[in-house]
Amino acid sequence: MALAHLPFVLLLVSSVAAFAAGDHGLTHIHLYVHETYTGANATAAAVLQSPLGANSSFGSMGVVDDEIRVGPDRSSQLVGRYQGVFFGTSVQLGAGYLSSITLVFTAGEYNGSTLSVQGPLLGFTGTIERAVVGGTGKFRLARGYMLFKMISKPTPETDVNEINLFVLMHPAGKY
Numbered sequence: 621m622a623l624a625h626l627p628f629v630l631l632l633v634s635s636v637a638a639f640a641a642g643d644h645g646l647t648h649i650h651l652y653v654h655e656t657y658t659g660a661n662a663t664a665a666a667v668l669q670s671p672l673g674a675n676s677s678f679g680s681m682g683v684v685d686d687e688i689r690v691g692p693d694r695s696s697q698l699v700g701r702y703q704g705v706f707f708g709t710s711v712q713l714g715a716g717y718l719s720s721i722t723l724v725f726t727a728g729e730y731n732g733s734t735l736s737v738q739g740p741l742l743g744f745t746g747t748i749e750r751a752v753v754g755g756t757g758k759f760r761l762a763r764g765y766m767l768f769k770m771i772s773k774p775t776p777e778t779d780v781n782e783i784n785l786f787v788l789m790h791p792a793g794k795y
């Protein structure tokens with residue numbers, strides 16, 4: 621009876637050991653999201669207003685297709701797009717959104733891969749933390765978290781946001 625469990629226990633022990641060996645630890649990705657609110661090159665748009673009126677965000681919807689660059693400078697290398705939707709999900713006053721974002725890499729080390737970030741946006745100040753729930757390509761089966769912080773508004777139409785992602789790569793993701 622007890623022996624029947626042995627292979628399972630061995631499997632667990634060996635996968636924990638492989639993990640602890642550090643081949644697939646946390647990967648830190650540090651990049652910048654550049655957003656433009658209005659004009660010919662806008663990367664963000666409000667799509668739907670709340671049915672509860674202009675003072676509510678509940679049921680509102682927005683969409684972004686921001687640039688991901690290696691630095692805070694708009695002339696720094698473009699490595700992907702920050703594409704997502706925001707839904708107002710709080711009936712109470714103040715911000716309360718569900719965001720679903722795909723980081724689509726088009727250059728650099730992660731070219732061709734994507735990361736899916738999901739979670740709440742309970743305000744627009746300070747550092748916003750959301751979960752990395754998966755990915756494709758080099759990020760298959762990945763998970764982790766993303767810290768997002770607005771760092772500057774170079775013009776009234778634009779802002780620059782620093783993102784730090786800590787991603788647990790999964791050993792089985794290479795298959």
Ligand SMILES: *[C@@H]1O[C@H](CO)[C@@H](O)[C@H](O)[C@H]1NC(C)=O
Binds near residue numbers: 659660661
């Ligand atoms: C939009 O982007 C193009 C290409 O980078 C640029 O030539 C143009 O000046 C920009 N337009 C505005 C309104 O920023």
Ligand SMILES: *[C@@H]1O[C@H](CO)[C@@H](O)[C@H](O)[C@H]1NC(C)=O
Binds near residue numbers: 673674675
């Ligand atoms: C929004 O709130 C402001 C301030 O409380 C109020 O004056 C205004 O009438 C409200 N607007 C709507 C559309 O409810």
Ligand SMILES: *[C@@H]1O[C@H](CO)[C@@H](O)[C@H](O)[C@H]1NC(C)=O
Binds near residue numbers: 728731732
């Ligand atoms: C990114 O990958 C695509 C598809 O493999 C390739 O066509 C493209 O040249 C790559 N871009 C860069 C900047 O490496």
